[in-house]
Amino acid sequence: MSKLSLDRILQSQGYGTRKFCRTLIEDGEVTINGVVHDNYKETLETDGLVFRLFEEDVQYREHVYIALNKPANYECSRKPSHHPGVLTLLAEELTWRDVQPVGRLDHDTTGMLLMSDDGAFIHAQSSPKRHVPKIYQATTAEPVTDELIEKMLAGVQLHDEPAPLAAVTCLKRGEHQLEIVLEQGKYHQVKRMLAAAGNHCAALHRSAIGKLELAALDLNEGEWCYLTPEQLALLSPE
Numbered sequence: 001m002s003k004l005s006l007d008r009i010l011q012s013q014g015y016g017t018r019k020f021c022r023t024l025i026e027d028g029e030v031t032i033n034g035v036v037h038d039n040y041k042e043t044l045e046t047d048g049l050v051f052r053l054f055e056e057d058v059q060y061r062e063h064v065y066i067a068l069n070k071p072a073n074y075e076c077s078r079k080p081s082h083h084p085g086v087l088t089l090l091a092e093e094l095t096w097r098d099v100q101p102v103g104r105l106d107h108d109t110t111g112m113l114l115m116s117d118d119g120a121f122i123h124a125q126s127s128p129k130r131h132v133p134k135i136y137q138a139t140t141a142e143p144v145t146d147e148l149i150e151k152m153l154a155g156v157q158l159h160d161e162p163a164p165l166a167a168v169t170c171l172k173r174g175e176h177q178l179e180i181v182l183e184q185g186k187y188h189q190v191k192r193m194l195a196a197a198g199n200h201c202a203a204l205h206r207s208a209i210g211k212l213e214l215a216a217l218d219l220n221e222g223e224w225c226y227l228t229p230e231q232l233a234l235l236s237p238e
Contacts, residue, residue: 006030007040013058014093029053063118064099065227069219070113076104083107089222102126103185111206112214131183131237133168135208136190138178141200148197156196165193210235
């Protein structure tokens with residue numbers, strides 16, 4: 001339980017500077033249960049708070065946890081260089097909240113991308129010690145062979161890694177399709193492993209993290225959603 005002044009509440013939710021938020025409040029733009037609240041110094045209990053602003057109901061969130069269905073040709077960078085950044089797909093107030101991607105997907109890789117403004121969550125999800133499986137659907141340039149699968153499971157040596165890297169599981173899903181489960185998050189890992197195993201990755205899609213499946217979120221490419229506590233629990237290692 002915590003109480004904050006109304007201007008701090010608006011600022012924390014990404015609606016601009018405190019000065020701008022105070023102007024919104026004094027102009028009567030904020031209502032709670034149909035009642036205008038125009039005193040920016042008013043303190044309110046944040047737990048369960050819902051206020052209305054810009055014709056929308058806003059639920060107070062101390063932190064936000066987001067899943068994005070990332071399209072191709074978007075960069076997971078706050079300062080993209082060659083393609084638009086994934087932050088441009090979010091609501092403007094989320095960029096004010098300093099939301100950041102949890103790890104990265106290559107610009108041409110699609111699928112589930114987690115995002116948050118909770119530094120502890122980002123660090124925990126990015127830590128290799130957590131062993132959270134990430135499931136990828138890979139399209140290969142050459143047909144999938146038993147030898148390729150055996151190499152991916154046994155481990156392949158990448159030139160900048162001290163030890164071979166192996167997939168947790170590697171299943172053939174079609175003549176040119178593999179489902180690969182990894183617990184690491186190395187740079188270009190799936191693509192580099194496939195190349196080291198004698199094939200080439202033509203397309204890559206991340207379909208799940210832990211037990212949270214992208215399909216269950218019902219998001220079109222470019223769409224995002226807030227994650228519920230139940231969905232966040234699916235991200236924890238078993």
